[in-house]
Amino acid sequence: MVMVEASMSTEPKTLLTPEQYLEIERQAGFKSEFYRGEMFAMAGAGWNHNLLVANAISHLRAQLGSRLCYLTPSDLRVHVTATGLYTYPDVTVVCGEPQFGDHHRDTLLNPTMLVEVLSPSTEAYDRGRKFENYRSIPSLQHYLLLASDRAHADLFTKRPDGHWILDSAGGAEETVELTAFGYRLRLSDLYEKVEFGQ
Numbered sequence: 756m757v758m759v760e761a762s763m764s765t766e767p768k769t770l771l772t773p774e775q776y777l778e779i780e781r782q783a784g785f786k787s788e789f790y791r792g793e794m795f796a797m798a799g800a801g802w803n804h805n806l807l808v809a810n811a812i813s814h815l816r817a818q819l820g821s822r823l824c825y826l827t828p829s830d831l832r833v834h835v836t837a838t839g840l841y842t843y844p845d846v847t848v849v850c851g852e853p854q855f856g857d858h859h860r861d862t863l864l865n866p867t868m869l870v871e872v873l874s875p876s877t878e879a880y881d882r883g884r885k886f887e888n889y890r891s892i893p894s895l896q897h898y899l900l901l902a903s904d905r906a907h908a909d910l911f912t913k914r915p916d917g918h919w920i921l922d923s924a925g926g927a928e929e930t931v932e933l934t935a936f937g938y939r940l941r942l943s944d945l946y947e948k949v950e951f952g953q
Contacts, residue, residue: 768793770791770792770793771789771792771793771794772792773789773839773841776789776794776841777841777856777859777862779794780794780832780841781859781861785797786829786830786843788840788841788842788843789839789840789841789842790838790839790840790841791839797843798876800872800874801874801903803872803903803904803949803950803951804845804872804874804903806948806949807845807872807901807903807945807946807949808828808829808845808846808870808872810944810945810946810947810948810949811845811846811870811899811901811945812826812828812846814940814941814944814945815846815848815868815940818933818936818938818940819848819850819936822850822936823850823851824848824849824850824851824867824936825848825849825850825853826846826847826848827846827847827863828845828846829843829844829845829846830843831843831847831861831863832861832862832863833847833862833863833864833866833869834856834862834863834864835888835889835891835892836864836892837888837891837892838887838888838891840885840888841862842885842888844866844869844870844871845870845871845872846868846869846870846899847863847866847868847869847870848866848867848868848869848870848897849863849865849866849867849894850867850935850936851865851867853865865892865893865894866892866894866895867894867895867896867897867935868895868896868897868898868899868933868935869889869895869897869898869899870898870899870900870901871885871898871899871900871901872901872903873900873901873902873903874903881900882900882909886898886911890913890919895913896912896913896934896935897910897911897912897913897933897934897935898910898911898919899911899931899940901945904951905925905951906925906926906927906942906945906946906949907923907924907925907942908923908924908931908940908942908945909921909922909923910922910923910924910931910932910933912932912933912934912935924942926942927942927943927946928941928942928943929941929942930942
């Protein structure tokens with residue numbers, strides 16, 4: 756994510772309402788996140804990032820099979836109702852009936868799993884403030900973070916008591932367990948054809 760620089764003006768900053776943001780966003784030629792009245796333009800993604808997103812979607816879809824689950828790439832906006840964040844996760848999984856913010860059906864409210872591919876410019880945000888927001892989504896069961904510079908995954912899973920636990924995998928033959936779906940995801944599948952140090 757690339758944040759727009761604030762000017763040094765002494766004039767008060769004009770904040771947008773969520774409705775104003777959505778009106779602008781639906782007409783824009785690029786994606787922006789929204790938080791506390793401000794829009795933040797998002798940067799494009801590189802080769803490894805896009806391969807990881809494609810692999811995650813492909814292998815998750817294969818494993819979920821006939822379940823009533825849907826997978827989408829980063830063009831679907833997610834709204835964290837409790838905190839007001841509007842964002843575009845790299846991969847979104849929703850099981851059961853999708854719930855949308857309005858009749859446009861372009862803002863999801865009830866994801867089951869979110870995936871973010873890390874980059875040097877977004878890693879701290881994805882692990883910190885963004886995860887703080889995501890944890891307040893009642894339907895969310897898994898949050899998967901994928902490194903783009905090495906084969907490494909961190910999977911956060913919500914326990915029945917509401918606490919989150921971390922399962923990390925650092926080798927191509929290792930796995931992370933998606934308990935909400937009843938299977939283990941192999942890093943060798945997620946990192947298929949991904950090369951490092953290029």
